[in-house]
Amino acid sequence: MRQEDVVSGRRTTIAVVGDASVPEGDRREAVARELGRRIVDAGWVLVTGGHGGVMEAAGRGARESERWTPGVSVALLPGHDPSAANAYVDIAISTGLDVARNSLVAHADAVVAVGGGAGTLSEIALAWQLKRLVIALEGAGWAGRLAGEPLDGRARYPEIPDDCVRAARDAEHAASLLAHWLPRYGGVHEGIPRPTDT
Amino acid sequence: MRQEDVVSGRRTTIAVVGDASVPEGDRREAVARELGRRIVDAGWVLVTGGHGGVMEAAGRGARESERWTPGVSVALLPGHDPSAANAYVDIAISTGLDVARNSLVAHADAVVAVGGGAGTLSEIALAWQLKRLVIALEGAGWAGRLAGEPLDGRARYPEIPDDCVRAARDAEHAASLLAHWLPRYGGVHEGIPRPTDT
Amino acid sequence: MRQEDVVSGRRTTIAVVGDASVPEGDRREAVARELGRRIVDAGWVLVTGGHGGVMEAAGRGARESERWTPGVSVALLPGHDPSAANAYVDIAISTGLDVARNSLVAHADAVVAVGGGAGTLSEIALAWQLKRLVIALEGAGWAGRLAGEPLDGRARYPEIPDDCVRAARDAEHAASLLAHWLPRYGGVHEGIPRPTDT
Amino acid sequence: MRQEDVVSGRRTTIAVVGDASVPEGDRREAVARELGRRIVDAGWVLVTGGHGGVMEAAGRGARESERWTPGVSVALLPGHDPSAANAYVDIAISTGLDVARNSLVAHADAVVAVGGGAGTLSEIALAWQLKRLVIALEGAGWAGRLAGEPLDGRARYPEIPDDCVRAARDAEHAASLLAHWLPRYGGVHEGIPRPTDT
Numbered sequence: 027m028r029q030e031d032v033v034s035g036r037r038t039t040i041a042v043v044g045d046a047s048v049p050e051g052d053r054r055e056a057v058a059r060e061l062g063r064r065i066v067d068a069g070w071v072l073v074t075g076g077h078g079g080v081m082e083a084a085g086r087g088a089r090e091s092e093r094w095t096p097g098v099s100v101a102l103l104p105g106h107d108p109s110a111a112n113a114y115v116d117i118a119i120s121t122g123l124d125v126a127r128n129s130l131v132a133h134a135d136a137v138v139a140v141g142g143g144a145g146t147l148s149e150i151a152l153a154w155q156l157k158r159l160v161i162a163l164e165g166a167g168w169a170g171r172l173a174g175e176p177l178d179g180r181a182r183y184p185e186i187p188d189d190c191v192r193a194a195r196d197a198e199h200a201a202s203l204l205a206h207w208l209p210r211y212g213g214v215h216e217g218i219p220r221p222t223d224t
Numbered sequence: 225m226r227q228e229d230v231v232s233g234r235r236t237t238i239a240v241v242g243d244a245s246v247p248e249g250d251r252r253e254a255v256a257r258e259l260g261r262r263i264v265d266a267g268w269v270l271v272t273g274g275h276g277g278v279m280e281a282a283g284r285g286a287r288e289s290e291r292w293t294p295g296v297s298v299a300l301l302p303g304h305d306p307s308a309a310n311a312y313v314d315i316a317i318s319t320g321l322d323v324a325r326n327s328l329v330a331h332a333d334a335v336v337a338v339g340g341g342a343g344t345l346s347e348i349a350l351a352w353q354l355k356r357l358v359i360a361l362e363g364a365g366w367a368g369r370l371a372g373e374p375l376d377g378r379a380r381y382p383e384i385p386d387d388c389v390r391a392a393r394d395a396e397h398a399a400s401l402l403a404h405w406l407p408r409y410g411g412v413h414e415g416i417p418r419p420t421d422t
Numbered sequence: 423m424r425q426e427d428v429v430s431g432r433r434t435t436i437a438v439v440g441d442a443s444v445p446e447g448d449r450r451e452a453v454a455r456e457l458g459r460r461i462v463d464a465g466w467v468l469v470t471g472g473h474g475g476v477m478e479a480a481g482r483g484a485r486e487s488e489r490w491t492p493g494v495s496v497a498l499l500p501g502h503d504p505s506a507a508n509a510y511v512d513i514a515i516s517t518g519l520d521v522a523r524n525s526l527v528a529h530a531d532a533v534v535a536v537g538g539g540a541g542t543l544s545e546i547a548l549a550w551q552l553k554r555l556v557i558a559l560e561g562a563g564w565a566g567r568l569a570g571e572p573l574d575g576r577a578r579y580p581e582i583p584d585d586c587v588r589a590a591r592d593a594e595h596a597a598s599l600l601a602h603w604l605p606r607y608g609g610v611h612e613g614i615p616r617p618t619d620t
Numbered sequence: 621m622r623q624e625d626v627v628s629g630r631r632t633t634i635a636v637v638g639d640a641s642v643p644e645g646d647r648r649e650a651v652a653r654e655l656g657r658r659i660v661d662a663g664w665v666l667v668t669g670g671h672g673g674v675m676e677a678a679g680r681g682a683r684e685s686e687r688w689t690p691g692v693s694v695a696l697l698p699g700h701d702p703s704a705a706n707a708y709v710d711i712a713i714s715t716g717l718d719v720a721r722n723s724l725v726a727h728a729d730a731v732v733a734v735g736g737g738a739g740t741l742s743e744i745a746l747a748w749q750l751k752r753l754v755i756a757l758e759g760a761g762w763a764g765r766l767a768g769e770p771l772d773g774r775a776r777y778p779e780i781p782d783d784c785v786r787a788a789r790d791a792e793h794a795a796s797l798l799a800h801w802l803p804r805y806g807g808v809h810e811g812i813p814r815p816t817d818t
C-alpha cells in the first residue's frame with residue numbers, strides 16, 4: 027500500500043444504552059434490535075456496555091445486518107474479564123473501571139438510549155457534558171423521560187439553538203436522526219473548565 | 225503509640241455536588257455554605273469537585289466551622305493541576321480523569337446535591353448505582369427535580385422500602401437527614417452484575 | 423437467527439505498545455508493522471493507543487493483512503477526540519482518561535511491547551498486575567530491558583513456573599509466542615486484594 | 621471570615637508507594653514509617669493506596685507525628701468500600717477503578733517509592749509521565765532498581781538536566797530531597813500529545 031493510498035478508516039461509533047434486563051417480548055428489545063441492525067446497515071460501529079437486555083438486543087440486531095463484518099460490535103465492559111460479554115459482541119474491551127466505564131460509553135460519536143435506569147441516566151448525562159449527540163427513545167425509563175429536553179442551560183452548540191436530547195419515536199426515526207444530526211454535532215469536549223473564582 | 229491503642233481514624237466523607245457557577249446572592253450559595261459548615265461541625269469530611277459555585281461555597285462553609293482542621297475539605301479535580309482547586313480546598317487530589325472523576329465524587333459515603341446541571345446529574349446517578357445515600361435540596365436544578373424520587377426500580381436496600389433520593393428543605397434538614405440515614409446506608413456496591421443471558 | 427445458532431464472536435485482542443515516535447527506518451517500525459500484519463493474519467484484533475510511532479506502524483501492518491476487515495484495528499485514545507487517531511485505526515475509542523487509559527490497553531488478552539518509554543513501562547506493569555500474557559521484543563527501550571524477566575515475585579500462574587515477560591527475537595517469534603501461550607494465560611484478575619492487617 | 625483573609629489552604633501531597641506486604645521487621649517497614657512521620661512533620665499530606673505493608677507503615681508513622689491532625693493521611697483505594705483502608709487512614713477515598721487508581725496515586729505532588737513490585741512500578745512510570753517528582757529508596761524492589769535513573773529520554777524539565785528518579789539512602793534523605801526538589805518540580809502534565817503523523 028502506498029502512502030498516498032492511505033485513507034482514514036475511522037468509523038463512526040454509535041453507543042446504544044439502556045436496561046440490562048428487559049422482560050421477554052418487551053418493546054425495548056425489538057427497538058434495540060432494529061437499532062443495532064440499522065446502525066450497521068449505515069456503516070457505523072455499534073458500541074454497548076456488553077451486557078444483557080437492550081445491549082444484547084442491539085448486538086443481535088447488528089449481527090443480522092447484511093453489512094455485518096466481524097468487528098462492528100464493540101463492548102466496553104465494567105469488569106476485567108472479556109468473556110463476560112454477551113454472545114453478540116465481536117470485540118470486548120474489558121476496562122476494570124466498574125461504573126466509571128459509563129464515561130467511556132458516553133464518548134461514542136453519538137449515544138442512543140432505550141429505556142434505562144440510573145446507569146443509562148449517568149451515560150446520558152456524561153454524553154451531554156461531552157457535547158455528544160444524544161438521542162432518546164420515547165416511552166419507558168430515563169430515555170422516555172428525557173426525550174426532547176435539554177439537560178441543562180449550557181450552550182453546547184450556539185449554532186443549534188434547539189439543542190436537546192433528541193426524541194425518537196422508533197428505531198427507524200432514531201436512525202434518521204443520527205444520519206441528519208451526526209454531521210452537525212462534531213464538537214469536541216475541551217475538558218472541564220477551571221474554577222470560577224467568586 | 226502501642227498497637228492496642230490504634231483506633232481506625234477513617235472519617236465519614238460527604239460529597240456536596242452542584243452548579244459550578246451560581247449568580248451572586250443565589251440561595252444555592254447560602255445553602256451550600258451552611259451545608260459545608262454543618263458537615264464539618266458533625267465531624268465529617270467534605271468532598272467536592274474543587275471548582276466554583278456550590279463547590280466553593282461548601283468549602284467556604286467548611287472553613288467557617290469551629291471544628292475545622294486542615295484536611296477536612298478534599299477536592300477531586302478533573303484535571304492534572306492541583307492548584308486549580310478553589311481557595312477553600314485543604315487537600316486537592318488531581319485525577320486527570322476529566323468527567324470520569326464524577327464517579328469518584330459519587331463514591332463518598334453520602335452525596336448531597338444542590339441545584340446542578342448534567343455533571344451533577346451524572347454524580348447523582350452514579351451514587352445511586354453505588355448504593356450511596358443521596359440527598360437532594362428542593363428547589364433549583366436536577367437536585368430539585370429528583371428530590372424524593374427513586375432513580376429506578378432496583379431494590380438497593382430491601383430493608384428500606386422507601387429508599388429514594390432524600391428530599392431536604394434546607395441545609396439544616398440535609399444535615400439531620402445525613403445523621404439519621406448514614407448508619408442505615410452502609411451497603412457496598414458489589415460491582416456491576418454479569419450479563420443476563422437470554 | 424435461531425438461539426442455538428448463536429456463536430460467541432468475541433475476538434482475541436492483542437495490544438501492541440511502544441514508542442509514540444521512532445526515527446524513520448528504525449527497526450522498531452519494521453517490527454511493529456510486521457507484528458500488526460501477523461496479528462490480523464492470525465484472526466486477532468489489534469489494540470493500540472492510537473498514536474504515532476510503534477502504534478501507527480502496527481496499524482499500517484494490520485491493514486496490509488489479507489485478512490483485514492474494517493474493525494480489526496482498535497485504538498484506545500487518551501483524549502476526547504476520536505479524530506486524533508492515526509490514519510490506520512478502524513475503530514477509535516476516545517476515553518478522556520489521559521494516562522489512565524494505559525490501564526485499558528493493558529486489559530487486552532495479551533500485550534506485546536516494542537521499545538518504549540515510561541508510558542510503555544506503565545502498560546507492561548499494569549498488564550502484569552492483570553495477569554495478562556506480556557511479550558517484549560528484545561532490543562531497545564523498556565521492552566528490551568524487561569524481556570525474559572518476571573516483574574515481581576507474585577505467583578501469577580502457579581502452573582507456569584517460568585512465568586515472565588516473554589522475550590521475542592522478532593515479529594515472527596512474537597506471533598508464535600502468542601499462539602503458543604495465549605491458551606495458557608486465560609486467568610482473570612480478581613481485583614486488588616484487601617489490606618493485610620498487621 | 622472576610623474575603624481578604626482567605627488563604628489557599630491547599631497542602632502539598634506526598635504519595636508513599638511500595639509493597640502491600642513486607643515481612644515483619646523488614647527494613648522497608650521502618651523506612652516507610654519514618655517517612656510517614658517526616659512527611660507530616662513537614663506539614664505535608666500523606667497519600668497512599670490504603671492497603672498493608674509499606675502503605676500501612678507510612679500511615680502509622682504519619683499518626684506518630686506531633687503535627688498529626690485528623691485528615692493528613694489520605695488513601696486512594698482500588699475498590700468500592702472505604703472501610704477496606706488500613707487502620708491508619710484518616711480519609712479513605714474509594715475509587716472503584718481497581719489498578720487504574722494507580723494513576724491517581726501518581727498525581728500526588730511527589731511520589732516516594734519503597735521497595736515495590738509491578739503495582740509500584742506502574743505508579744513510578746505514571747508519575748514520570750505526569751512530570752511529578754519521583755524519589756526511590758535504594759535497596760529492595762523496583763524502587764531500588766530505578767533509584768538514580770531517568771525512565772526515558774524525554775526532557776521533562778529542560779532546566780533540570782539531571783532529572784531522574786531521585787535516589788534516597790534512607791527516610792531522612794528522602795525527606796530532605798522532597799524539601800529541596802519540590803519547589804523545582806511544579807510542572808503540570810499537559811495531556812498526552814497528539815499523534816505524530818508520518
